[in-house]
């Protein structure tokens with residue numbers, strides 16, 4: 001497969017936003033309820049096209065990486081704070097970390113105090129990681145370092161950071177066109193046993209064409225990083241096109257916007273922007289930081305990378 005790199009960069013970001021917007025209207029619904037919404041006459045048509053905190057924070061990650069030509073923690077935190085729109089549905093951890101930073105605490109310290117000093121292992125860092133996955137797609141060590149650091153702004157628990165790194169590296173392998181070898185690559189990359197076990201499960205579930213109930217119970221569909229990042233990776237590996245992958249990810253219910261966003265990011269990075277259904281992109285919101293801006297961020301990241 002020969003997809004040009006620039007369309008992989010823009011595809012990862014637009015794909016993530018499209019998955020987020022497709023999942024947003026059914027966030028928190030169970031599998032049956034999701035299917036009742038999306039089978040209601042029109043099938044998998046984009047309903048509102050409005051993205052959530054997943055995309056808003058992804059935009060902040062991209063803006064900061066572009067402006068600084070790399071990672072700058074206090075600037076990235078500032079971008080999150082400037083873009084913050086409460087109507088996008090932020091999780092309590094991110095909200096609290098950003099509040100602390102906006103009141104003067106350093107980005108290194110703020111997130112450590114959350115959840116009784118343990119830090120968050122929600123999927124809030126993984127859902128916004130696409131810009132890191134594409135910009136550092138050719139260097140696993142740098143990718144891991146920047147994934148951890150960018151996570152740390154809001155999610156300082158080891159499992160939250162590792163989830164973000166795993167999602168970023170999945171996107172990186174997708175940019176490289178490595179779908180067949182993805183699980184092998186991820187196995188070698190991932191450090192934490194919780195995620196190693198999940199990758200073994202993905203392999204087992206792909207081999208037996210498991211049903212959705214099994215996927216939900218074995219991989220998860222929740223807001224915790226290790227119960228959603230593996231689910232997005234599975235959704236990508238199971239199908240051979242963008243649409244089926246993202247529809248499947250959202251159809252599982254639960255944290256649908258985030259699992260949709262993460263599956264859409266990997267898928268968009270693999271197939272390129274041209275493979276994203278036009279009718280979904282058409283319905284995706286425009287405006288100051290809408291789809292044109294998101295595409296532009298992808299192009300700018302490409303420019304930062306290749307000049």
Ligand SMILES: [Mg+2]
Nearest residue numbers: 052053054257
């Ligand atoms: Mg969201």
